[in-house]
Amino acid sequence: QIDFARLASYGDSDSPGKVQILKDIELDIKGRDVIIIDDIMDTGHTLNAFKEHLVKKGARSVKICVLIDKTCRREAHTTPDFSGFSIEKGFVVGYGLDYGEKYRNLSGIFVVESSEGGDI
Numbered sequence: 001q002i003d004f005a006r007l008a009s010y011g012d013s014d015s016p017g018k019v020q021i022l023k024d025i026e027l028d029i030k031g032r033d034v035i036i037i038d039d040i041m042d043t044g045h046t047l048n049a050f051k052e053h054l055v056k057k058g059a060r061s062v063k064i065c066v067l068i069d070k071t072c073r074r075e076a077h078t079t080p081d082f083s084g085f086s087i088e089k090g091f092v093v094g095y096g097l098d099y100g101e102k103y104r105n106l107s108g109i110f111v112v113e114s115s116e117g118g119d120i
Contacts, residue, residue, distance in 0.1 A: 008020045009045055035065055038066050048076040094109045
């Protein structure tokens with residue numbers, strides 16, 4: 001079965017790492033094995049908080065699968081169980097990932113560079 005959730009994370013100085021569940025899953029997951037699928041793991045706060053939430057809902061196990069494991073900004077003590085590929089740093093766009101609502105429709109995944117030539 002498949003279900004969807006929507007989460008928001010806030011990284012400002014007033015509430016670093018605070019995660020809010022805007023839309024929770026509707027399926028009963030008590031005693032079930034669950035896989036969270038997401039596009040990218042960056043700081044890890046959002047996926048870690050959602051994993052803990054699903055465990056509290058009674059999931060027997062919770063694994064995390066991401067397309068991109070971005071390691072340089074990792075703050076939460078969690079890693080994906082499955083990932084398409086890892087990058088150390090850079091802001092990526094394409095294949096559904098956007099930058100200011102742009103570049104989402106690119107057929108590949110690319111690193112955005114600033115006008116000075118450095119990573120964003």
